[in-house]
Amino acid sequence: xxxxxxxxxxxxxxxxxxxxxxxxxxxxxxxxxxxxxxxxxxxxxxxxxxxxxxxxxxxxxxxxxxxxxxxxxxxxxxxxxxxxxxxxxxxxxxxxxxxxxxxxxxxxxxxxxxxxxxxxxxxxxxxxxxxxxxxxxxxxxxxxxxxxxxxxxxxxxxxxxxxxxxxxxxxxxxxxxxxxxxxxxxxxxxxxxxxxxxxxxxxxxxxxxxxxx
Ligand SMILES: *Cc1c(COP(=O)(O)O)cnc(C)c1O
Ligand SMILES: *[C@@H]1O[C@H](CO)[C@@H](O)[C@H](O)[C@H]1NC(C)=O
Numbered sequence: 001x002x003x004x005x006x007x008x009x010x011x012x013x014x015x016x017x018x019x020x021x022x023x024x025x026x027x028x029x030x031x032x033x034x035x036x037x038x039x040x041x042x043x044x045x046x047x048x049x050x051x052x053x054x055x056x057x058x059x060x061x062x063x064x065x066x067x068x069x070x071x072x073x074x075x076x077x078x079x080x081x082x083x084x085x086x087x088x089x090x091x092x093x094x095x096x097x098x099x100x101x102x103x104x105x106x107x108x109x110x111x112x113x114x115x116x117x118x119x120x121x122x123x124x125x126x127x128x129x130x131x132x133x134x135x136x137x138x139x140x141x142x143x144x145x146x147x148x149x150x151x152x153x154x155x156x157x158x159x160x161x162x163x164x165x166x167x168x169x170x171x172x173x174x175x176x177x178x179x180x181x182x183x184x185x186x187x188x189x190x191x192x193x194x195x196x197x198x199x200x201x202x203x204x205x206x207x208x209x210x211x212x213x
Pocket of ligand 1: 014189206
C-alpha cells in the first residue's frame, strides 16, 4: 500500500546562471537549491523574491550571518550538528527583518563515507531534539541524506534510503512525533523516482533539469 504524500521538487542550480534559473522560474518552478553560500547570496539578490531557496551545501558558522540575511532562505537541508543549529538560529534572531521560521532538515551521514556530510546516525536524535525543542527560529521539517552513489549497479532498494526511513521511525517513537509530519529529503537526478517510491517527500534534482555541470 502506498501512502499519498506531496513531494517537493527542488531544482538544484549550483554553477548554473541566473538566466537559466530565471527560465526555470518562468516555467513555474519556485524551489531552488544551492550548495555554496556566496553563490546563493549573489543569486538571491538578482532573482525574484518569491523563490524558495534551499541550502544544500556544507555549512560554515562564519557564514551564518550572510545565510540568515536572505529573507527568502526557506529550507536548510544540511543541519548536521547542534553547534551549527545554534549558530544559524542566533543569526536569524539577530536579523530583525526575518519574520518567518526557517525549515530545517537534519542531514544524516547514512553511508559512513568520508566525503558525505551529516551527523552520525547515533547523534541524529540530539540534533533533531535541539531544533524541535530548543531553537527559536528553526522549524524541524525532517531528515535528509545524500547516500552512496550506487550508479546503475542498484538492484535492490537503496540501503541509505531504507536507513533514513528506519531512523525516522525510531526518532518519532523516541520523541513522540507523528511520522506522517516528518519529511524525508532523499533522491537526486539518478534515483529520485526510486526515492519517491520509498517515501521521499523532497527530491533534489540538478543535472536532469539544467544539464551536466
Ligand atoms: C548537486 C546536488 C544535488 C543534485 O545532484 P544531481 O545529480 O545533479 O541531480 C542534490 N543534492 C545535493 C546535496 C547536491 O549537492
Ligand atoms: C561520515 O561517517 C563516517 C563514519 O562514521 C566518518 O568516517 C566520516 O568522516 C563521515 N563524513 C563526514 C564528512 O563527516
